[in-house]
Amino acid sequence: GAVVSQHPSRVICKSGTSVKIECRSLDFQATTMFWYRQFPKQSLMLMATSNEGSKATYEQGVEKDKFLINHASLTLSTLTVTSAHPEDSSFYICSARGAPREQYFGPGTRLTVT
């Protein structure tokens, strides 16, 4: 139980385009979802926290207009990287928390912006 999926696992896009990443909790309802970014050999950096049906709460320094988060249902959250630039290339990981009180993580999405 407590499985979280992410799609796509890898994406390459051109600079200036937008990319949407989906995060789904497959076997539980996630009242809260989290989006992280991770650079090579570093720990996870929290970008934003979203509760179902509410606006996301962004961490300091994270541009909310650039990283659009939608948590439309108890099993789905999306992160859209708008007008992507090469410096947005990174490993993006979502996690979900619901009835299991711990946080369970998705497998991550490797974004490369060329």
Add this chain to the structure above:
Amino acid sequence: GQQLNQSPQSMFIQEGEDVSMNCTSSSIFNTWLWYKQEPGEGPVLLIALYKAGELTSNGRLTAQFGITRKDSFLNISASIPSDVGIYFCAGLANAGNNRKLIWGLGTSLAVNP
């Protein structure tokens, strides 16, 4: 942002050896979590600790929630090659729906067969 002090930063051991890593914090946490991350994957929860002094095992893994609530350790006994990865500790801070994990910087484990 706040981070936990996790040590050691990396370990290179022989198969069959025991491993110990720990995390400390200047703040009190109500929950300590230990995750393992393999390259190109998301973190996988290994052990969750909810009470000060709690000692919990998961197979060859054992973790304890420190009495002061400011530290935790993870032990791996009789290591095997598939134990390779980065181990992260995380503490839960704040209350309410937006409680967020505070992370250690990770312990990179390499096992020589």
